[in-house]
Amino acid sequence: xxxxxxxxxxxxxxxxxxxxxxxxxxxxxxxxxxxxxxxxxxxxxxxxxxxxxxxxxxxxxxxxxxxxxxxxxxxxxxxxxxxxxxxxxxxxxxxxxxxxxxxxxxxxxxxxxxxxxxxxxxxxxxxxxxxxxxxxxxxxxxxxxxxxxxxxxxxxxxxxxxxxxxxxxxxxxxxxxxxxxxxxxxxxxxxxxxxxxxxx
Numbered sequence: 001x002x003x004x005x006x007x008x009x010x011x012x013x014x015x016x017x018x019x020x021x022x023x024x025x026x027x028x029x030x031x032x033x034x035x036x037x038x039x040x041x042x043x044x045x046x047x048x049x050x051x052x053x054x055x056x057x058x059x060x061x062x063x064x065x066x067x068x069x070x071x072x073x074x075x076x077x078x079x080x081x082x083x084x085x086x087x088x089x090x091x092x093x094x095x096x097x098x099x100x101x102x103x104x105x106x107x108x109x110x111x112x113x114x115x116x117x118x119x120x121x122x123x124x125x126x127x128x129x130x131x132x133x134x135x136x137x138x139x140x141x142x143x144x145x146x147x148x149x150x151x152x153x154x155x156x157x158x159x160x161x162x163x164x165x166x167x168x169x170x171x172x173x174x175x176x177x178x179x180x181x182x183x184x185x186x187x188x189x190x191x192x193x194x195x196x197x198x199x200x
Contacts (some may be wrong), residue, residue, distance in 0.1 A: 002157050016105075018076075022028050022048070023059065024153040026196040026197060027052075031191050033190075034074075034189075035047070035187045036184045036186065038182075041077075044078065045077060046077065047076055047082075049075060050158060051072060052072055053072055055067050055069040056069075056071055057196065059153075063104070064102070066100055067097075067098075067110070069098075072092070072114055074090060074092060074093075075116070080149075085125060087125045093119060095163075098114065110143070111145065111146045111147075113144055114143045114144060135171070143166055144163075144164050147160055157194040159192055161190045162190075172188065
């Protein structure tokens, strides 16, 4: 909770510090197409989820901009683990992307780091959902983003982004003197719409 509050304060501070610049605030929301990747991720299937939140687009020059965001994101994957049906693992994050944009008259290309804070995890099997213990998962997810889209300082926009992660989503498990680490990471494509307010 303290990390989330710190992130909110950081986002507000960045926006406030940039008031004298070419700044617009905005909303974004869309679909997430996610799966697990990594050496131990064989057999998982893609699932759809939702993401949405707010952003501040801070113009540095006519061509370059910095866009910090605060998003709620659903990630996860489906595993055909049981004979009775698939198990869908849904992970709920607060993501903080720090995107750097290269702009060309509304068309943009973006890349940058991202940090995610795990809010909850659950498995759904045969129509029933079970909440999972967060202590079994890494609650901070470090990753990166890359994408492209069309976005003006005022008005609607659209974008497609890929989120990759450096952090395995599960905690290491120690049994006796042996430690096991599942090499499985989040991977997600996000297709979204935006609406910007107040830019010059």
